[in-house]
Amino acid sequence: MKVTIVGAGNVGATCADVISYRGIASEVVLLDIKGGFAEGKALDIMQCATNTAFNTKVSGVTNDYSKTINSDVVVITSGIPRKPGMTREELIGINAGIVKSVAENVLQYSPNAIIIVVSNPMDTMTYLALKATGLPKNRIIGMGGALDSSRFRTYLSLALDKPANDISAMVIGGHGDTTMIPLTRLASYNGIPVTQFLSEAVLQKVANDTMVGGATLTKLLGTSAWYAPGASVAYLVDSILNDQKKMIACSVMVDGEYGESDICIGVPCIIGKNGVEEIIQVELNQDEKTLFANSAKAVRAMNEALKEILV
Numbered sequence: 410m411k412v413t414i415v416g417a418g419n420v421g422a423t424c425a426d427v428i429s430y431r432g433i434a435s436e437v438v439l440l441d442i443k444g445g446f447a448e449g450k451a452l453d454i455m456q457c458a459t460n461t462a463f464n465t466k467v468s469g470v471t472n473d474y475s476k477t478i479n480s481d482v483v484v485i486t487s488g489i490p491r492k493p494g495m496t497r498e499e500l501i502g503i504n505a506g507i508v509k510s511v512a513e514n515v516l517q518y519s520p521n522a523i524i525i526v527v528s529n530p531m532d533t534m535t536y537l538a539l540k541a542t543g544l545p546k547n548r549i550i551g552m553g554g555a556l557d558s559s560r561f562r563t564y565l566s567l568a569l570d571k572p573a574n575d576i577s578a579m580v581i582g583g584h585g586d587t588t589m590i591p592l593t594r595l596a597s598y599n600g601i602p603v604t605q606f607l608s609e610a611v612l613q614k615v616a617n618d619t620m621v622g623g624a625t626l627t628k629l630l631g632t633s634a635w636y637a638p639g640a641s642v643a644y645l646v647d648s649i650l651n652d653q654k655k656m657i658a659c660s661v662m663v664d665g666e667y668g669e670s671d672i673c674i675g676v677p678c679i680i681g682k683n684g685v686e687e688i689i690q691v692e693l694n695q696d697e698k699t700l701f702a703n704s705a706k707a708v709r710a711m712n713e714a715l716k717e718i719l720v
C-alpha cells in the first residue's frame with residue numbers, strides 16, 4: 410500500500426517515520442516544495458531501517474506529483490504552522506491556497522486516494538479540500554480529534570496517575586483552542602467513569618489543558634507540535650490501510666448528524682478501507698449539545714473566509 414505525504418516538515422516527516430517503523434505501508438512518498446528537503450528527510454528515515462527493522466520504501470521528491478501516482482492515502486501537511494501567541498485560524502490566509510492546489514494536484518495522479526487533511530485551521534482546510542475537489546465525503550478526513558483525544562487521555566492519565574492506554578476518552582467539535590469539546594462525562598478508566606476518581610475542579614482543569622494543548626506546546630517549542638500529531642496521522646492511516654474500523658474522532662462533513670450540516674467538524678467516525686464508513690451518534694446531554702452547537706457556529710463562520718478562494 411502506498412502513502413503520499415505532502416509537506417516533509419515536522420509533522421509530515423514524523424508521520425512518515427512512524428508509518429515506516431510500524432510497517433503500516435509498503436511505500437511512503439514525501440513531497441515538498443523546498444528543493445531537496447523531502448529527499449533528505451526520506452533518506453534519513455530509510456537509514457533507520459536496519460536499526461529499527463522495517464522494510465517500508467521511503468522516497469522524497471521536490472514538487473514532482475508524478476512520483477505520487479496511485480497512492481492509496483494522501484496526507485496533506487503542507488502549509489505554515491503557528492507561532493506562540495497565534496491561533497490556528499490566523500493561518501488561513503496562507504494555508505488555504507496551498508491546501509487547495511495540493512489537493513487538486515494529488516488527485517491528478519491518485520484519483521482514488523483517501524485524503525487526510527492536517528494543515529490548519531484544519532476543519533476549514535478539510536471543508537476546502539472537499540469543496541475544491543468534489544470528492545465524496547467519505548474520502549476526505551480531517552485529523553484533529555485523534556490528537557486532541559490522545560492529549561485528553563494523557564492529561565487524564567497524569568491526573569489519575571494511571572497508564573494512558575487504560576483510559577478511554579474522546580474530544581469532539583472543532584480543532585480550535587475554544588471549539589474543542591472534551592467529553593469528560595463519558596471518559597473512563599478501564600470502564601469506570603473517571604468522575605468517580607477525580608473532582609469536578611480537576612476534571613475542569615484537564616479539559617482546559619486539553620483544549621489549549623496545542624497552544625501550550627507552541628509556546629514551549631516556538632512552533633507547533635509534531636510527535637503526537639505525526640503519530641495521530643499514522644494511527645488514522647493504519648485504520649484505513651488495514652481496514653481496522655477503529656472509532657476515531659475526525660473532522661468530516663456532517664449531513665444532519667449532531668444537528669449540523671454543510672461543515673466539517675470533529676465527530677466519532679468508524680475509519681476503514683473506505684475512509685469514513687460511519688458517523689457514530691453519541692447521546693449528548695443538554696450542556697454538551699449547546700457546546701457542540703457553539704463549536705459548529707464558530708467552524709461555520711470560519712468557512713465564510715473561503716468564499717473568495719472557492720469561486
Ligand SMILES: NC(=O)C1=CN([C@@H]2O[C@H](COP(=O)(O)OP(=O)(O)OC[C@H]3O[C@@H](n4cnc5c(N)ncnc54)[C@H](O)[C@@H]3O)[C@@H](O)[C@H]2O)C=CC1
Binds near residue numbers: 418419487528552633
Ligand atoms: N491538525 C492537526 O492536529 C495539526 C495540524 N498541524 C498543522 O500542520 C501544518 C504543518 O505543520 P509543521 O509540519 O509543523 O510545519 P513545517 O513548517 O515544519 O512543515 C510544513 C512543510 O510544508 C511545506 N510546504 C509549504 N507549501 C507547500 C506546497 N505548496 N507544496 C508542498 N509542500 C509545501 C514546507 O516547505 C514545509 O516543509 C501546519 O499548518 C500546522 O498548523 C500541526 C500539528 C497538528
Ligand SMILES: O=C([O-])CC(=O)C(=O)O
Binds near residue numbers: 556623
Ligand atoms: O497547535 C497547533 O497549531 C498545531 C495543532 O493543531 C496541534 O498541535 O493541535
